[in-house]
Amino acid sequence: MISFAPSKEQKMVKDSFAQVVRDLVTPAAHDMDEAGEIPADIIQKTWELGASISYVPEAFGGDGMEYSPVLNAIALEELAFGDMAFAVAATAPSLFITPLLDFGTEKQKKKYLPTVCKDQYCVSTLAVTEPFLGFDVTSMKTTAEKKNGSYVLNGTKCFVPMAGRAQDILVAAMDEGRPQLFVVSAKNPGISISEREKNLGLYALETHKVTLENCEVPAGDRLGEAEGVNFSRIMQKTRVGLSAMATGIARASYELARKYAREREQFGEFIGQRQAVAFMVAEMAYETDSMRLLTWKAASMLENGKDAAREAALARMYAGEMSMKICDYGVQVMGGHGYIRDYPMERNYRNARGVAIWDAMATV
Amino acid sequence: MINLDTPDVILKVKTAMNGLAASLLRPVARKYDEAEHEYPTELDVFRGLNVMGGPKKKKDKAEGGEKDKKDKKDRMGTNLGTVVTVEEMCWGDAGLMLSIPNAGLGNAAISAVATEEQKERFGNKWAAMAITEAASGSDSGSISTTAELDGDEWVLNGEKIFVTCADRCDAVVVWATLDKEAGKRGIKSFVVEKGTPGFTLAHLEHKLGIRASDTGTFVLNNCRIPKGNILGSAEIKKTTEGFKGVMKTFDNTRPMVAAMSLGIARAALDFTREKLDEAGVALDYETNPNNQSSMQKDYLWMEANLEAMRLLTWRAAWMADNETSNSLEASMCKAKAGRYGTLITLKCAEILGPLGISREYLAEKWMRDSKIMDIFEGTGQIQHLIIARSVLKMSSKELK
Numbered sequence: 021m022i023s024f025a026p027s028k029e030q031k032m033v034k035d036s037f038a039q040v041v042r043d044l045v046t047p048a049a050h051d052m053d054e055a056g057e058i059p060a061d062i063i064q065k066t067w068e069l070g071a072s073i074s075y076v077p078e079a080f081g082g083d084g085m086e087y088s089p090v091l092n093a094i095a096l097e098e099l100a101f102g103d104m105a106f107a108v109a110a111t112a113p114s115l116f117i118t119p120l121l122d123f124g125t126e127k128q129k130k131k132y133l134p135t136v137c138k139d140q141y142c143v144s145t146l147a148v149t150e151p152f153l154g155f156d157v158t159s160m161k162t163t164a165e166k167k168n169g170s171y172v173l174n175g176t177k178c179f180v181p182m183a184g185r186a187q188d189i190l191v192a193a194m195d196e197g198r199p200q201l202f203v204v205s206a207k208n209p210g211i212s213i214s215e216r217e218k219n220l221g222l223y224a225l226e227t228h229k230v231t232l233e234n235c236e237v238p239a240g241d242r243l244g245e246a247e248g249v250n251f252s253r254i255m256q257k258t259r260v261g262l263s264a265m266a267t268g269i270a271r272a273s274y275e276l277a278r279k280y281a282r283e284r285e286q287f288g289e290f291i292g293q294r295q296a297v298a299f300m301v302a303e304m305a306y307e308t309d310s311m312r313l314l315t316w317k318a319a320s321m322l323e324n325g326k327d328a329a330r331e332a333a334l335a336r337m338y339a340g341e342m343s344m345k346i347c348d349y350g351v352q353v354m355g356g357h358g359y360i361r362d363y364p365m366e367r368n369y370r371n372a373r374g375v376a377i378w379d380a381m382a383t384v
Numbered sequence: 385m386i387n388l389d390t391p392d393v394i395l396k397v398k399t400a401m402n403g404l405a406a407s408l409l410r411p412v413a414r415k416y417d418e419a420e421h422e423y424p425t426e427l428d429v430f431r432g433l434n435v436m437g438g439p440k441k442k443k444d445k446a447e448g449g450e451k452d453k454k455d456k457k458d459r460m461g462t463n464l465g466t467v468v469t470v471e472e473m474c475w476g477d478a479g480l481m482l483s484i485p486n487a488g489l490g491n492a493a494i495s496a497v498a499t500e501e502q503k504e505r506f507g508n509k510w511a512a513m514a515i516t517e518a519a520s521g522s523d524s525g526s527i528s529t530t531a532e533l534d535g536d537e538w539v540l541n542g543e544k545i546f547v548t549c550a551d552r553c554d555a556v557v558v559w560a561t562l563d564k565e566a567g568k569r570g571i572k573s574f575v576v577e578k579g580t581p582g583f584t585l586a587h588l589e590h591k592l593g594i595r596a597s598d599t600g601t602f603v604l605n606n607c608r609i610p611k612g613n614i615l616g617s618a619e620i621k622k623t624t625e626g627f628k629g630v631m632k633t634f635d636n637t638r639p640m641v642a643a644m645s646l647g648i649a650r651a652a653l654d655f656t657r658e659k660l661d662e663a664g665v666a667l668d669y670e671t672n673p674n675n676q677s678s679m680q681k682d683y684l685w686m687e688a689n690l691e692a693m694r695l696l697t698w699r700a701a702w703m704a705d706n707e708t709s710n711s712l713e714a715s716m717c718k719a720k721a722g723r724y725g726t727l728i729t730l731k732c733a734e735i736l737g738p739l740g741i742s743r744e745y746l747a748e749k750w751m752r753d754s755k756i757m758d759i760f761e762g763t764g765q766i767q768h769l770i771i772a773r774s775v776l777k778m779s780s781k782e783l784k
Contacts, residue, residue, distance in 0.1 A: 021393070021460070022387060022389070022390065022702065023702070024699050024703070025385075090385075090386050094386075155672070156670075158670060282777070282778075290782075293784075295765075295772075295783075298768070298778075299772060301775060302719070302768040302769075302772040305775045306696065307692075307720075310696060313692065313695035314695065317388040317389070317691070320386065323389075324387075324389045331691070334691055335688075337685065337688050338691075341685070
């Protein structure tokens with residue numbers, strides 16, 4: 021039966037991520053953004069909570085938990101509530117792990133999963149987005165051509181998170197008209213990884229352009245080998261993950277505005293006592309909830325093994341638009357204090373902008 | 385455990401109710417929009433058919449046990465069942481749904497608080513609800529219709545406006561004050577039967593939408609009713625708990641109105657999609673919305689909002705079924721659904737172009753019908769006030 025209440029386990033996961041966020045991420049978020057980097061110890065703490073590897077079978081180095089899209093959404097919302105850049109960086113390896121688990125052959129799983137399922141945080145990532153107008157997966161320009169028993173990849177990818185530290189990168193390319201994934205070692209001579217990109221938001225997140233020039237990949241490294249991958253399924257998971265993170269940023273902005281409206285006094289009363297401000301806060305409240313419910317709906321369907329193409333697309337679209345609106349309201353409620361970099365609202369505003377653009381590249 | 389995947393039991397109810405709405409309401413939707421105030425005789429089939437959910441049965445705590453637990457797991461709660469049904473009915477026609485016999489707001493009030501004797505007397509009557517007055521809308525605590533005890537009878541005086549099913553109903557639950565000085569504490573509700581001397585239906589409104597539902601004004605001029613027609617106690621309590629209790633019924637009715645808005649908006653979206661299909665415009669969930677036409681993107685945006693309206697509504701209803709306080713969530717779904725239902729039906733009419741304006745189709749009607757959803761059972765502004773007070777932890781004095 022339908023239920024809106026979290027189980028004991030779901031509550032526990034939420035609480036444990038919320039605690040790391042409260043104790044470590046939120047206090048460091050401003051400095052991370054200014055410095056453009058994330059302290060290794062905070063990432064490590066999150067890694068130990070199992071954000072990326074808990075659902076990898078023990079045989080491959082994970083904790084052998086059952087994969088749950090709903091639990092994942094809960095965890096991602098909490099992390100992004102602390103900081104979106106941090107959330108993506110901390111869970112970037114799962115971009116590599118989840119498609120591998122879903123579509124990799126036993127041989128591929130055995131070969132690659134142990135390389136990322138370690139006690140220390142380590143990275144392999146996913147490259148999908150391409151730097152041209154109106155990009156989407158169905159119109160990808162990167163190609164894979166079969167030549168002499170191996171694949172030759174050509175194309176350019178951008179916004180690849182943590183590519184500079186990656187051991188391997190799952191590269192999306194069109195193979196006989198269908199999008200497929202290829203495991204490309206960062207050491208492959210045909211791959212070049214750019215300097216860090218400079219983005220509008222997510223300063224603390226390392227992203228790179230990845231260029232593939234006649235990059236030769238053994239046939240055995242096409243994910244799923246002969247079977248290949250169901251890209252729609254991968255997109256459904258990434259879209260749900262992205263929506264969950266967008267919900268986290270929106271909630272952070274809502275909470276800041278709510279607090280500020282109760283503290284800031286003008287004309288002898290709190291600004292929240294004025295309907296013009298109060299109604300904005302009210303809207304932020306129910307729109308944040310709406311984002312979360314749409315995310316959970318798509319996640320629930322995935323959890324029940326159903327196709328959630330429509331629900332994931334709607335959740336992602338809603339999350340993209342609404343997180344911008346909510347962060348915009350947040351800046352407006354806080355006025356000048358929402359605009360200066362000393363306060364976190366300004367950072368949320370910049371960070372949320374990417375969600376509406378970023379489609380394919382989200383934590384799975 | 386969080387699980388928002390729609391279970392089969394809800395899908396079954398949806399399908400059954402949609403069939404009913406499609407065969408009984410939709411075919412006569414235009415007819416009664418044009419023939420305002422005329423009683424839709426087609427609805428007589430609903431008499432005695434309890435489609436809108438009956439009074440909530442109190443759970444017998446003594447029973448319980450494993451079997452009960454299992455039953456509960458697979459069963460859909462009354463409130464959730466009601467909002468699912470309401471959405472389908474309003475997909476058929478909102479004005480007609482409001483005219484389903486014996487399913488008035490007054491019936492809900494009677495079944496909630498009536499004594500056994502009152503249930504016996506009024507149980508089979510179609511009861512409307514009269515709260516609003518010319519000078520008291522959202523501020524229902526300020527009503528000035530009076531009730532005075534004279535021997536074995538209450539004497540009621542005043543005027544009530546915007547009473548739904550005014551002409552069709554058999555009785556009206558009238559809100560009146562026993563003591564204006566006592567404010568909200570003095571407000572009680574009374575069952576006034578049609579035909580009582582001094583009780584006149586003075587006027588029927590002509591409206592923008594939901595024309596199939598009649599809306600009227602009653603005048604109470606020294607209207608005498610039996611002492612036993614008061615609902616609840618006649619005592620004026622020291623606290624406003626009684627009034628708050630009455631306001632609590634909104635926690636159940638607001639999700640219903642949200643569901644009505646949802647039903648109308650979905651009707652508009654379904655029709656628009658049908659026409660888009662005919663025109664060869666396919667909707668695509670995989671492609672980036674920014675790579676689709678403005679019209680397709682608008683459609684997806686509306687679909688996402690419809691889903692948000694529905695999930696907020698189901699959450700509020702689910703909470704009521706699980707006996708969790710849902711005042712905040714009830715206002716949230718009403719605020720969202722009221723506003724976005726209006727926006728969606730307006731946008732659909734725009735996308736449909738000439739088909740959206742022509743009275744040959746229902747799109748222009750849905751646009752008119754949806755507007756009331758952001759007004760009755762608490763306007764959008766009132767909902768935002770309630771939400772803001774709740775999340776900002778402010779009293780009605782601090783946030784007016």
